[in-house]
Amino acid sequence: MSEWGFTVIQTNQSDMDQMDRGLIAKIGNAEPSIFWCIGCGSCSATCTAAQFNNFSPRRIIQAIRSGQVKDIMGEVNKCLLCGKCQLVCPRHVNTRNILLNVKQIMGQDAI
């Protein structure tokens, strides 16, 4: 649309009714503790990978739960599975297994 000089912008607003329930269904099944997360962020605070990039386990869990999983793979690949997240979680969320599952599921989907 060069003649207009502008285009319609896609909305940023997430429509929760249209969200992708696929991943959360699979992961919730494999690791139900994903539902216990209260978003406190202690996992992101201790995360080894997060010291070097904008990786955030809390955000990933959030994204899976709200079905915004489009760009999640690139993010999940930053995880080192070092397990500190699990050690600090006040709700006993097995964040490491959640991330591992995402890696596995997304890897399979990719094939």
Place this chain on the structure above:
Amino acid sequence: MGRLYERLCEDLRCLEGLKSCMNCGVCTAICPSAEFYRYDPRKICDTVQRADDESIEQLLKSDTIWYCGECMSCKTRCPRGNTPGLLIMALRKLSQEMGYFTDSEKGRQQFAIRRVIGDSILTTGYCMRPILVNPANHPEQGPVWEWVYNNLPEVMDKVGANYLKDGPGALRRIAPEVLSEINQIFQVTGGQDFFQLIEEFSKDKADEMCLDAGELGGDNAYFSEVYTKNSGNHH
């Protein structure tokens, strides 16, 4: 507490706009801009509230503060009586005073606004006149407007406007003595200086980008750059 934060606090709109934010996100939820840009007024309030100069400077140099449409919908809903939109206005003012606005694509557009709206106010007494809505620059105005534009005196006359004539009425000519009053007010209140500041910083940026900014109007390379450039990285 940093220098930038203190300067920000001198602006009444910052004091009015940000009392204490509890990050509830109600502003972002209704913000038209948050829907279409990578923009989150809640985070802006939070950043300013933390009074960290480094992140405030980053904000002032970013595209972020220029996304707001100043519709002030945020004001209606904030449970703490803040107005993120007013805070944005204070941030934009400071960004222009510091010359940081030329660091971002959206910030640089201030030059075009100053040239079009600023000049129009001072020379004609109006922010907006039909002649400024040139169909070439406004394809969205459509063929009816093009017809109006090409027949301005006749159409305006038919609908009872006093187009470019003396005396009261729509689109009348603003008398020279009135314009001098307006200019005087701009002189006295710092409006003129502020225009000058935008001009100077923009010209520096234009030089840096090896583009000509001209002396008047929008007929120059820097103007068309800032008026039309959209990197597409905003959402």
Place this chain on the structure above:
Amino acid sequence: MNKTIVIVGGGPAGLEAAAALGSSPHHVLILEKEHNTGGKLKNWHHLFPNFADASEILKSLEKSLPLNNSEIKYDCDVFKMEQMDGNLLVSLKSGEKIKADAVLLATGFDLFDAYKKEEYGHGIYKNVITSSELEGMFVNNSFPDQLKDGLPKKIAMVHCVGSRDKKAGNMHCSKLCCITGVKQAIELRKYLSKSSVYNFYMDLRMYGQHFEELYQEAQEDYGVNFIRGRVSEIAEISDGKLQVKAEDTLSGRPMKMIFDLVVLLIGMTPATSAASIAQSLALPKSGSGFLAPVHQHISANETCIPGLFLAGTCREPLSLQESITDARAAALKIIEWLKLKDNH
């Protein structure tokens, strides 16, 4: 010497205070503005965090009233009080005046009028209801037809309605709506097992015994969803469904969602019935209009008026348990005060 103690309000705090004063030789008179006792408790079904039956609790409160020295007067609207020779003169709207040696205000609270949060459309959209209306549905087992048909429904619970809100004139936190929201979300999931429930919250203040556990249960066992973000507006779309907008602040993105029912978790506001009494005695109020005691920490039940005491939610939002404890504390203070009065 036997004295007269007037208790204004026959809710849980008033009843408990009367029971506690039963061991004293004084005459206890409860003035209740409605024609039965129990206050807001009688409109409640089950109580957090253990789903205790509210009517059972009310029964046991009423049962423990002393028969020998207490009396309840129904339908009395107290509108004025004045100090008179070290006593208090209580005026009723009916024109009757009662002389009391001590008065305990247990006037309770009002529920926030959800209607004041215009953007949520309570009273305008028929599927926007308050937590108290939902509780009423549980009590009467009277659910609107569209919730009965057993199809999956989406229900939103909106926290902090009329609390922590300058716009609504309430800066205070009602502190009990959080756990009420969790409790009702669980009850809704039990009642409508195919439904999904979303709680929109800013902070969850799970301060009490077993509150946090219930919150976790809601997540683990009942699959209740929690979204951290204050709801900005609710709009009705076709067929009575409701579009809710909020920011998912944990992912930093605005969101919208369509619901079949929205429950507004309304907070506590100062009781309007206490306002005229407070005015007649020039009783100081706290920021949000609750009655202010002499000292928040050490004399929470005493006021600056000699012989006038406070108990329960007339002074701040309290849970049932806290109100009852508070009433007992107030009763103790009243007995002390009357002894002191005797000695002089």
Place this chain on the structure above:
Amino acid sequence: MEQEGKKRIWSEYQKEIADDHYFYVRSCIRQTFFPGSETTFLKILRDDLSRDVFEDARHTTCTGIGYHTDIVPFETIMTIAARHFALMTEAGYVNFVPSCVTSFGIYTEILDTWKHFPEMEAKARDYLWTATRREFKIPDNLSHTSDIIYRFRNELAELSGHRLVNKNDGKPLKVVEHIGCHYAKMFPKCGVGGAEFPAVLSGMVEAWGGEVIDYPERRHCCGFGFRQYLIKANRGYSLSNSKKKFESMQPYQPDFIVANCPGCAMFLDRWQYTIAEMEGITYDKSGKGIPVLTYEELAGLIMGYDPWVMGMQMHQISVEPLLDKIGIVYNKKDKYLGSKGQYIGVPQPPHFLLQ
């Protein structure tokens, strides 16, 4: 939808609107795009309602667009506003009536600031004196022109020859209202009916027989965003916000849109054309678009004014289908003729949108 609930809210936002003797100030945008609406407003007030409206030729822009594009400092705009108050004071008026919603918002904001920060008012007096040797009194009453029409809606209903009813089936016309953001969002108490359920337009529509329909994005901004529209590169923002509104109102199939803000009326009109050209979409069944009216035009129509004298030919979306529905008699041939009936050419037809 429970109408009772709305009425209860409206009753809490009763705004004082002066009855007569108005000091009228024009709007840059309205006089550019809808000059006939301003003419109509003055005609209705002066001729139909016999009210005194005064316009001083010396008044200028309020510089609101400059302020909201952040090139005009607050000190400057409040002094410009002070000058307008001075003109009003000099003319012996106390009721200030701006035609523009942005201006209305700005005057409200300035008056509120002066109330909370009296030193700012003193500063404004000082600046104004230094610059122009003028002095001013704060207006007794500040009302938007739509407030004035709202105030006289019932009188107009009595005087009018038309009602907002489909003459074919006798059903009320379905109307979508759009309130300018700066009308009440900043200061809900200053708008009729408050910010959430404003009554200013719905009051008119209902008084004149139409039915206001509510739709989810009723409160959403049209997307002007000042700098967002003025800069070509940013216009996608404006377009997308309006699009969101159209999509939201589409299921209700409104007969027309009425707005009280000049910018909104223009955008909602033009963006329908743009979306049709860009994506081949219209939001009504006829493919002609949903007509967008200013409230002055709406009042003029029911009062039987000539649509072409009111400037309704300046709309990109044709208003004829609406005129036909109401049963207004108009001269088709006159639409694009000049003031003296001369032929001045006609607009090119759009590619997608039907005329």
Place this chain on the structure above:
Amino acid sequence: MRFDYFVVPFCAGFGYLIIVLLFTYGRWINELGEGAALKIFKSLLTRKTLLASREVFQECLVHRKVFRVNPLLGYMHMSLALGWFLLIVIGKFEASYFTGEFTNEFYFPIFFRFFELSPHRTFTLQFFNALMDFLLLFILSGVALALYKRFKSSAMGMKNSTKHTSGDKWALALLWMIFPLRLFAESLTAGFAGNGSFLTQPLGNLLGMILPVRMLATPVWWGYSIVLGGFMVALPYSRYMHIPTEILLIFLKNWGIKPKDSISGMAFFELYSCSRCGICIDRCQLNPAINKKNQMVYFLRELRAGNEVTQMAHNCLLCGRCQEICPVGIDLTNLRTISRKQKDNAHIHSSSYPSIPMHSFSTKVLYFAGCMGSLTPGIRKSMETILEVSGEKYLFLDKEKSYCCGRPLKLAGRLAEAEKVSQNIKEAIVSSGANTLVTSCPICYKSFKDDYKCELRVLHHSEYLLELIQGGMISIRSGNKRLVYHDPCELGRKSGIYTQPREILTKLGSLTNVEEAYGKSLCCGGSLGHLTISMEEREQIQKSTAEYLNQDNPDCIATACPLCKKSLTKFSESPVKDIAELIAENLIKSNYKDHKTKKSNLAEAVRIDT
């Protein structure tokens, strides 16, 4: 030629087995990978082969390791394996001796007594006869024990025994039938031919009294042959495949062949060497509640059957306790790890992984705390104090930010990613020019030592601290605290470091021993190897291990791993401390002062000079 039709089933079975084995082993050997052939060829005529032979004797026949677990269990295995082996070998000698020629029909020794009906009166033959009867009795006693074990495994020290598949049960039934049938066949023959010895002859006579033995003998010999042949056909498809495979495995292992990163070649040798004896079941700390039928024996079975094992592969602490006790010595944890292997994501940007700033500096020692080290500031701080006091110039590699060594990814089977993570750290280590790398984390230690292949000394801090003490760089106060040492899995079993920490601890106090120590040490439950286990389940293990270590109410539980420390602290009554912390507490700091004075004196001197 001595022949009877009944030998056909046996011969067919035997032939089938040989073909299958040749084919299978050929395929696996082919998969051993490049360089394997050369390795085998080079080692063939060395001591390695001899050692392997000895191991085959010790483990495959005598079952030395099983004896260690439980003597009765050992006897049972030995009687079957060694007994049968001897039965074949001595039977062969017997046949050769009898015929006077070394070669004879290959089935002849097995059915010797069918073909050789005349009673033997020479002493040698009688001796052979008696020996063969004895061996048969020996085996039969094993079969009887095995039968008994089926009903009561606890008698042999096993709380749980393997639950077998129906295929295995069939093979087992065949195996158990072989020897009674042989006894029966030989006894029947002896009943009319009188060629038996002390076992078969009396039994034959007895049977002769009540049965028509001459008529019955041939059918029973038929039966014996069918069962033997049947067993050999079933062998490759049952757990008894371990019998031939284990022997080859031992040789290959001794010749230095290692499994690759996938289930192929050497891994198959390991997989098929599992006899499903079930000894590993009891050793598993996840047993039984958490890990129902998921222990190594079951895991290997599923893996061998080609079933989906992803879930099983992940449900394991990788603590190595099963491996420690496995009679076959299979590298069990490795098999789990490589089964976890997923298709690595090729487009990972290594840039998103940590990068350590490069240093080139004059000190020789690098210290690396590791991720877990950064969660236990007590250990980091102690190491800093000790290093300061020792006067050693060192660089704290991950002081500002913690880095991950990559082992957790490796344990999760994501080898390519692990490699990417380690690249940068490796470069930083190499570029530093240091010659010693000390780490507090056994996980990092294992990683640096085995995977990084850097040309510098890699020491766990327990090794390094002992060096410092022995070298007199630091001195510590001895105390009389009663200490218990907990061997971390990754440090003990995985890296073989048992003595150094204990040596340090004996200098600090009195070390009490617990039963489950060294290779048998319990896992703390914090293992990074297990990814799917829930926190509650982890806590069960943590709790029981902590309780176990606290059994004698020690004053302090010492360990040498930050993760163990973290896991045990939660449930331990007595304090849990890392060795570094214990040393730091008992450090005599006079050295430090000297060092400081020296330094400040120097500074003074410099000041005066200028």
